[in-house]
Amino acid sequence: MSKLLVKAKDGGGRVAHVTPQSAGWGYVGFDLHRLTPGETVAESSGSREVCLVFVSGKGRVHAGGQDLGVLGERMSPFEGKPWSVYVPQDTEWSVEAGTDLELAVCSAPGLGGGLPVRVIAPKDLHEELRGKGTNTRYVTNILPEGEPADSLLVVEVITPGGHTSSYPPHKHDQDNLPAESYLEETYYHRLNPPQGFAFQRVYTDDRSLDETMAVExxxxxMVPKGYHPCAACHGYDLWYLNVMAGPKRTWKFHNATEHEWLLKA
Incomplete structure (x- = not known):
């Protein structure tokens, strides 16, 4: 199995866990919690900022001493836009599940920005149709660079069955602004129906890294560097949640030169 692929554990609780230490990089962290009604996850953000994303289900959120109420709406990531909560560094937070709940905890270094806790509601999010033909996909920016945060960029994407995504292949592994920014990235994948699979390739120009994975x-x-396109198989829609962070909070990417013609076709 590829060293870039993290398989979620069976059962409940924290079923996926990526840290800068486990990934061998410097910025992005990602946890996935599956809770049943009445179960609670509670943590402190410490030196990191956090974006809580309700992948599916509902729960009561407390953060920074505030009761933010019961959040969550969709019961599947393929049904509408998410509820999310931004939690700055050095802040206690907790979520108590009101239904079966899948909660993503996206994190990156806090930079002392002094930002407040805030709820990010579905009505505040814009869904963008990107690409054309069998490269069409649907992008919802949850925490884009135009919204306040210290390091985090968070986005979710639905790729219909038979379509490609993160394509033509692009990368963002050079701290070379304004041409390209260095951003580490995680992809959390879901499929509909769930027994399906998709493919993701992570590779560099010199092929010193070249991994192709069947994702379930x-x-x-984990994408530490290189290009990282995805392909959804016929009959199975692919949803994924991206978490990105690096030394500068901006998404500037470089397309694979040999495939740029696709943007003009």
């Missing part, structure tokens, strides 16, 4: 429902793929 619940898998996490």
């Amino acid at each position: 429902d619940g898998d996490v793929v």
